[in-house]
Amino acid sequence: MENLKLDDIIVAVSTPIGEGGIGIVRLSGKDSLKLADRIFLAKDDKKPSRFKTYTVHYGHIVKKGQGTKDKRQEVVDEVILTVMKAPRSYTKEDVVEINCHSGIAPLKKILDLCLINGARLAEPGEFTKRAFLNGRIDVLQAEAVLDIIKAKTELSLRSALNNLEGLFSKKINEMRENLIEIYAYMEASIDFSEEDLNGLRKNNIFKRLNSVKNEIEKFISSSNHGRILRQGIKAVICGSPNVGKSSLMNAILKESRSIVTHVPGTTRDTIEEIVNIKGIPVTLVDTAGITNTNHLVEKEGIRRSHICLENADLVLLVLDQSRKLNKDDMDIIKRIKDNKKEVIVVINKLDLRKALDIKGIRRFFPKSPFVCISALNLDGVDNLENEIKDIVWKGKAPGSGFIGVSNERQLDILRRSALDINEAIKAHKSGLPMDCISVYVRSSIESLGEITGHVITEKALDKIFSEFCIGK
Ligand SMILES: Nc1nc2c(ncn2[C@@H]2O[C@H](COP(=O)(O)OP(=O)(O)OP(=O)(O)O)[C@@H](O)[C@H]2O)c(=O)[nH]1
Numbered sequence: 001m002e003n004l005k006l007d008d009i010i011v012a013v014s015t016p017i018g019e020g021g022i023g024i025v026r027l028s029g030k031d032s033l034k035l036a037d038r039i040f041l042a043k044d045d046k047k048p049s050r051f052k053t054y055t056v057h058y059g060h061i062v063k064k065g066q067g068t069k070d071k072r073q074e075v076v077d078e079v080i081l082t083v084m085k086a087p088r089s090y091t092k093e094d095v096v097e098i099n100c101h102s103g104i105a106p107l108k109k110i111l112d113l114c115l116i117n118g119a120r121l122a123e124p125g126e127f128t129k130r131a132f133l134n135g136r137i138d139v140l141q142a143e144a145v146l147d148i149i150k151a152k153t154e155l156s157l158r159s160a161l162n163n164l165e166g167l168f169s170k171k172i173n174e175m176r177e178n179l180i181e182i183y184a185y186m187e188a189s190i191d192f193s194e195e196d197l198n199g200l201r202k203n204n205i206f207k208r209l210n211s212v213k214n215e216i217e218k219f220i221s222s223s224n225h226g227r228i229l230r231q232g233i234k235a236v237i238c239g240s241p242n243v244g245k246s247s248l249m250n251a252i253l254k255e256s257r258s259i260v261t262h263v264p265g266t267t268r269d270t271i272e273e274i275v276n277i278k279g280i281p282v283t284l285v286d287t288a289g290i291t292n293t294n295h296l297v298e299k300e301g302i303r304r305s306h307i308c309l310e311n312a313d314l315v316l317l318v319l320d321q322s323r324k325l326n327k328d329d330m331d332i333i334k335r336i337k338d339n340k341k342e343v344i345v346v347i348n349k350l351d352l353r354k355a356l357d358i359k360g361i362r363r364f365f366p367k368s369p370f371v372c373i374s375a376l377n378l379d380g381v382d383n384l385e386n387e388i389k390d391i392v393w394k395g396k397a398p399g400s401g402f403i404g405v406s407n408e409r410q411l412d413i414l415r416r417s418a419l420d421i422n423e424a425i426k427a428h429k430s431g432l433p434m435d436c437i438s439v440y441v442r443s444s445i446e447s448l449g450e451i452t453g454h455v456i457t458e459k460a461l462d463k464i465f466s467e468f469c470i471g472k
């Protein structure tokens with residue numbers, strides 16, 4: 001990591017490009033204040049390099065004339081400039097933020113001016129990468145920054161904030177330190193007899209090893225929660241034509257998103273929306289009613305419905321309780337059963353007279369929840385949302401205190417680490433000598449170090465930060 005250059009100035013537009021109230025151009029690096037001196041004209045003529053840290057200044061960004069004799073100055077924008085001096089800044093370097101009018105022209109012009117004056121364009125996530133390289137945060141915390149940006153619900157935001165505060169890092173570090181002590185004992189016991197070692201006895205060591213393994217396994221088993229909080233789930237509403245799929249979509253979204261008519265075959269294409277259902281980011285998909293048809297457009301819509309079903313995490317099968325099951329319903333039921341997906345059976349049109357044999361349908365889905373609703377009157381929709389919550393969390397919803405795995409990288413490392421500890425325990429049980437056991441413990445320590453970034457390759461780092469947006 002030593003060969004990484006950290007002495008240049010990086011610059012990026014840190015707000016989304018487009019028309020808006022305020023746009024921010026952010027600079028970070030040893031000489032970023034000197035650069036600001038060249039382009040910022042304060043109302044009181046004071047230079048940014050003389051500003052106190054964490055102070056805000058009104059002035060103009062100006063493009064100065066070429067050469068020392070050229071005294072012309074072109075005003076680029078009226079701005080507010082904030083100075084945050086090292087080491088108490090986001091990157092631990094001198095940081096300058098220029099709040100300008102948001103619009104493509106002013107942002108681009110200020111960015112260009114910074115580039116002409118010695119900065120280079122930041123790579124995606126480079127500000128956060130510098131915060132890591134300068135030791136302000138570890139890799140887990142850097143990943144939490146990304147999770148915060150991407151959080152779609154309050155619960156996912158809370159869990160990302162917990163990781164940013166370093167609560168997960170603390171747990172990982174505790175387990176790693178525990179393993180280091182165990183490893184130290186193992187290494188010592190190779191050279192000294194047990195009597196010589198006043199400290200922990202052999203049995204104790206394996207007890208401790210077991211308890212670290214259990215802790216790691218707990219994080220592995222709760223990793224699905226982290227994944228759901230971060231990525232959410234895809235719930236596909238399906239059923240035969242006219243059963244009320246689009247009405248259900250609208251009822252959950254609380255807006256008239258999908259077209260609803262009494263004509264079967266109204267929905268022709270799949271419609272996707274992200275909605276917060278009891279803290280879970282759910283991509284809800286309304287599909288074309290599945291039926292046997294020769295109509296070209298309807299056929300294509302149905303083909304898409306089938307693809308959606310294949311990719312669903314959860315299927316909301318809608319049936320119309322005002323009529324008996326027909327062939328279309330039966331075909332869909334069969335297909336869903338073959339797919340082995342999680343299913344909630346939604347019995348719609350509760351407000352109409354019942355003609356459906358619900359008991360009969362239970363035979364097809366003995367383990368799935370059934371919810372009766374009226375999408376028209378919004379009756380039972382809250383019950384349905386609770387069922388979705390229960391089925392997703394399997395009855396164990398994470399609270400706001402959730403600490404744990406939030407991506408595949410972390411999960412993969414934890415799995416490797418647990419596997420190594422397992423091997424160490426197995427080797428001990430088969431009576432292998434201590435030096436054969438300790439290699440596994442050492443490997444497990446190295447893996448845990450990768451999670452937080454104690455030991456991490458440049459390639460792994462690049463991969464982590466490539467997911468970020470420019471300017472973060
Ligand atoms: N009485 C009653 N009518 C409903 C209910 N839900 C939907 N409908 C009516 O059923 C008809 C079809 O509703 P849609 O939501 O368009 O049904 P769909 O399943 O999306 O239909 P396609 O897109 O054609 O497959 C409309 O006239 C709705 O007003 C309900 O709970 N009760």
Ligand SMILES: [Mg+2]
Pocket residue numbers: 245246247258259260266267287288289
């Ligand atoms: Mg529809």
